[in-house]
Amino acid sequence: MEEFSLMTLLAVFEEMFGRGLFWAMVAVAVIVTLGYVYVLVRDRAMSMRKFLLAQLSMPVGGVAAVAFVMMMTNSGFADIGGPIDWIVLLGVFVAGAVGFAILVYVIQSLVRGKEADI
């Protein structure tokens, strides 16, 4: 592609999801990240117990992300053709897993508070 820049990428993502939904998803990602930073700053430490549950939930997020992408794109595992396909698949899984783990950690922290850990 010619002149493939950040601007093009943003324009493509806006067109893909619609401007509203795309920026809403960005906003959600930013809010969850900010929430994560907030609870870290508030608690002044990472809670290993919450982190354990977050880690255990990672496969759920990863599998859900892969299933979502497969469903949205009319494809299946039989379509995986070359190394780049495995990398993309792994990327989707990791993104889903990490995103979900952070979400689970933040929710636990906000719902149960700092004390619940002690």
Added chain:
Amino acid sequence: MDLQKLATSRRGFMGLAAGGSAAMALGAAAKQAQAQRTNARILIMGAGAGGAAIANRLTERLDGAQITVLDGRPQHWYQPGFTLIASGLRKADYAISSTEQWLPRGVTYVNEYAAELDPEANRVTTTGGQRIDYDYLIVATGLVLDWDAIEGFDLSMAGPQNGIAAHYASPEHAELSWQALDKFTDEGGVGMFGRPATEMKCAGAPVKLCFLGEDIATTKGNRSKCDFIYNAQATNLFGVPVIHHRVRQIMDERNITYRYQHVLKGIDLGARTATFTTPDGDVTDKWDFINVIPPQRAPQVIRDSGLAWADRWTDQGWIEVDMHTLRHARYANIFGIGDINGVPKGKTAASVKFHIPVVEDHLVSEIAGREGTRLYDGYTSCPLITRIGRAMLVEFDYRDNLTPSFPGVIAPLEELWISWLMKEVALKATYNAMLRGRA
């Protein structure tokens, strides 16, 4: 940024602010500052992919130009989506939007076709009798499908009741084509695919539909009931030799019969036969399903205008532009974008994407008193779908070289999921961004 511009992009600006980045606003401001002052009258014939995109680009690059866009069709069609509609993955409305929504503010949109083009007088007369004088003309009319050239065929025949597909005709016909293909892959029989002998838009699409039909029949468990026959017009299955060999290999692997130099001449609906011209005379075969793709030519108004090549493609009428600058060889104030160009390759939306910056550069440079420098090397691309879920991202240029955008990452001749994802998810978004002048 003027106030109107700011108002139209306010949502984008707010979104960006939420995202914590002002890069886009800065970029837009920098571009706006370069706008070339002019009072040139620019006429764009055609508001398809090429016409809409160049209108948006020129509006951004020029300040004060009187830009008129002439197109009689109120609907805009996302034609790369026709294959997905014809394979049952999308409905007709996937490819339909309004022409007007893609045009920038500040241009004059005339919802009529051109009736006459006089390049000596720099004038176009519309079907409504309106006279439009121009200083610069951009021809982006696209092409016409010559259905009448197929003897015994009429577009009203398309649909499952007759087993006839015509997925090039329109989004609605693409949907009817799916119904016909769906029925054929349920019931079995002989399926005929192929392409015309003229230049054509997206030379990969006839092959894709054949591959998709075979894949759908296989998925349904009905492959053994279906014969697939692909009729090529030349002695190859694709104009680029290396891609031809790959397509042939896949057809061999999937037991698709291919025949060279078989050009559809006519069909007999009653007898369910098709006649093909071949070097050894006409051949008539029976079919249960046939995808009709007719010869393709320049619109009559262009063929009558004197812009076409005198000695090449004389039965088709593509305009005589320089293959690298896309400027007309005899009229320096005329440029061509897209299917209408008489160049050796690439009647695709991908080509349009690469025509636009070249025409934009040469036109804006001329208005600014400079010489344009950008050249088009014939780049075009085709996500050649081989199955639902897999495609080969083939990209090539005038010299039949493969020109992969992601060398070493996305192999051009490998059937990949990521290439399918590009076609299925990212292509329409990229196309729309192009129409808005943003990609």
